[in-house]
Amino acid sequence: MKVLQILPELNVGGVERGTVDLARQLLRRKHEALVISNGGGLVEELESTGARHIKLAVHKKSLFSILANVPKVAKILREEKVDIVHARSRVPALIAFLACRCAPGTNFVTTCHGYYSRSPASRVMGWGKRVIVPSSVIAQRMVEDFGVPQERIRLIPRGVDLEEFKFWRKPKDKKEKRDVFTIGVVGRLSPIKGHKYFLQALAKVIRVLPMVRALIVGDASCGKEKYKEELKMLTRRLSLDRYVEFMGHQSNVPRVLSRLDVLVLPTVTQEAFGRVLIEAGACGVPVIATRVGGVVDIIEDGVNGILVAPGDPADLASGLISLFKEPALRRRLVLAARTNVKENFTLKQMAEKTIAVYEETQAVLRILVIKLTALGDVILAGPSLRALRENFPRAQITVLTAEPFRPVLQNCPYINRIIDFSLKNRSYKEIWRISRLLRRLDFDMVVDLQNNRRSHILAYLSACNKRYGYDNGKFGFLLNKRVKEVNLPLSPIKHQARTLRLLGIKSVKEDLKLWPEEKDESWAEDFLKRHKKQESAPLIGINPGASPGWPSKRWAVEKFAALLDKLRDAGMEVVVTGKGRDKRLVKNLRQLSLSRFVDAVDKTSVMQLACLIRRCSVYIAGDSAPLHIAYAVKTPAVGLFGPTDARRHTIAAAGQVIIKKGVACGPCYKRYCRQHRCMKEIAVEEVFEAVNRLLR
Numbered sequence: 135m136k137v138l139q140i141l142p143e144l145n146v147g148g149v150e151r152g153t154v155d156l157a158r159q160l161l162r163r164k165h166e167a168l169v170i171s172n173g174g175g176l177v178e179e180l181e182s183t184g185a186r187h188i189k190l191a192v193h194k195k196s197l198f199s200i201l202a203n204v205p206k207v208a209k210i211l212r213e214e215k216v217d218i219v220h221a222r223s224r225v226p227a228l229i230a231f232l233a234c235r236c237a238p239g240t241n242f243v244t245t246c247h248g249y250y251s252r253s254p255a256s257r258v259m260g261w262g263k264r265v266i267v268p269s270s271v272i273a274q275r276m277v278e279d280f281g282v283p284q285e286r287i288r289l290i291p292r293g294v295d296l297e298e299f300k301f302w303r304k305p306k307d308k309k310e311k312r313d314v315f316t317i318g319v320v321g322r323l324s325p326i327k328g329h330k331y332f333l334q335a336l337a338k339v340i341r342v343l344p345m346v347r348a349l350i351v352g353d354a355s356c357g358k359e360k361y362k363e364e365l366k367m368l369t370r371r372l373s374l375d376r377y378v379e380f381m382g383h384q385s386n387v388p389r390v391l392s393r394l395d396v397l398v399l400p401t402v403t404q405e406a407f408g409r410v411l412i413e414a415g416a417c418g419v420p421v422i423a424t425r426v427g428g429v430v431d432i433i434e435d436g437v438n439g440i441l442v443a444p445g446d447p448a449d450l451a452s453g454l455i456s457l458f459k460e461p462a463l464r465r466r467l468v469l470a471a472r473t474n475v476k477e478n479f480t481l482k483q484m485a486e487k488t489i490a491v492y493e494e495t496q497a498v499l500r501i502l503v504i505k506l507t508a509l510g511d512v513i514l515a516g517p518s519l520r521a522l523r524e525n526f527p528r529a530q531i532t533v534l535t536a537e538p539f540r541p542v543l544q545n546c547p548y549i550n551r552i553i554d555f556s557l558k559n560r561s562y563k564e565i566w567r568i569s570r571l572l573r574r575l576d577f578d579m580v581v582d583l584q585n586n587r588r589s590h591i592l593a594y595l596s597a598c599n600k601r602y603g604y605d606n607g608k609f610g611f612l613l614n615k616r617v618k619e620v621n622l623p624l625s626p627i628k629h630q631a632r633t634l635r636l637l638g639i640k641s642v643k644e645d646l647k648l649w650p651e652e653k654d655e656s657w658a659e660d661f662l663k664r665h666k667k668q669e670s671a672p673l674i675g676i677n678p679g680a681s682p683g684w685p686s687k688r689w690a691v692e693k694f695a696a697l698l699d700k701l702r703d704a705g706m707e708v709v710v711t712g713k714g715r716d717k718r719l720v721k722n723l724r725q726l727s728l729s730r731f732v733d734a735v736d737k738t739s740v741m742q743l744a745c746l747i748r749r750c751s752v753y754i755a756g757d758s759a760p761l762h763i764a765y766a767v768k769t770p771a772v773g774l775f776g777p778t779d780a781r782r783h784t785i786a787a788a789g790q791v792i793i794k795k796g797v798a799c800g801p802c803y804k805r806y807c808r809q810h811r812c813m814k815e816i817a818v819e820e821v822f823e824a825v826n827r828l829l830r
Contacts, residue, residue: 269428293484
């Protein structure tokens, strides 16, 4: 596995140190490690491990610089055949995310090292296929404020190398007096790190403990040197000059820790983790830290450290004085902290968990299937969903469909998630809303089973770099894995199978299924108990309607009425199904027929209708969704076809009869027709005979 980490610079810091440590661990486990940064003091150490460093100006925040770096990084990803890109900061993450779109096969992972502001620039840290967080507070932040799905979050605390940070019981510098109590603050000089409050607390401590000495280790970031001078000025104003030493940057952190009696972490912001806390715990230095962010994941107050209120010098001073006066407390905290580090925060554990995330990322595909409309077509997508699940058993499969058709897939065992598309909102705002969600979910491949302009646009706007579907002249150029449309009478399943072959799926079984719930079965059972008069009589279902946009698909209501009478004369009971728009047809049936029938029009949900059709001995319908429902619930069916080609709109199923007239003008696919010969020539006797044949 080849892993590329990308971050602004490789100067000394917790993130940078973690990058080098992880690279070393990857190499020890026979993986390959690359790092992209603008360089820095740790480059030499990184390269000494055997990892490769590539210098690029990925630290610059200008839009021009970001866009200029995208093709450079993309070229590296392709040429090096990188498996995982691990971004550790926002600007490099945006560059890497865009570059991955140009490098198929490369997986994008992020680690959130900070409690990020809610600015749009921070959102990219939640776009990883997996989002690593060092603490539970950062996990909560990413889920609640950035909308990252919980299932993509992976909690991996930072780790410390126990070989480097050895446990010692306060070996003092020989020149240092034994009666000096040394307190240290280790970290970048920044207002959010709380140095000001530490100095104010120290001023209170020396009134009680004049033998105290304080070491402030670390420097201000480039361009923020003024803050260091402000701290030195505060030191002089508080008369702490002879008690405080500003040591600047120190590369040998274990040696610094060996000089301390207590480590203080006075940060006032939501600290993501606090790496120095586990380093101190490994070395046997007791700690006092503010109760913020990820600190509480490491320190349990009074057990393995002391927690104080942030920005409260008095509380911090009280904690320091307590630790000085109670050596037994210090010993107890030190031993508990060391045990905590060994059990939960070692470098080995961090590396193993991170590599496991990489492997999981490679193993788990995120597949989006687009099937927006209509009801019958969504039902016909079931076999393709089953084929995807069988060929990608560990994949996370999401279906984007119109909201009214969610019930069809609600209990489908082949998928993990459904995204609702609003058909009522036909504006580009809905497309943009959905596309933003799709980009955030960062799919590995999109399978477009809808194959129209809208679905192709959504596939493209998802930013997925593998988009499968038909090149049919309807914005097909927006897909990059296309199959040519052919003028052959293929069934819907076979038509979809041509797209799936691009994914290596060799066959798709033509077998429709639905997954109603027990409550739907109970409803159908109760409905028939209340309305069906003869329990032993065969129940024949009739669906006289058709899509409102396709009146040419309807068989004449007069013929349905005549058929109804023949069925009743033969001792059969009839249930009529349909939607609210079909109530007019039911009214006409009552006027034209002398026979009683069970009226279920506009009384069922999709799944209740499926359960009702399942209880029919035979079901009769035109080219419509209820006909596909009958196939799915394995009810024998008579399909009445006119302007459309049955070979393109049905499946090969046992117990079906297709009635279609070979008129010279058909199949014409006209929605409206004055002559309507294709449907008029279907005789009542012909349909009645088909019903009897299926009953036999």
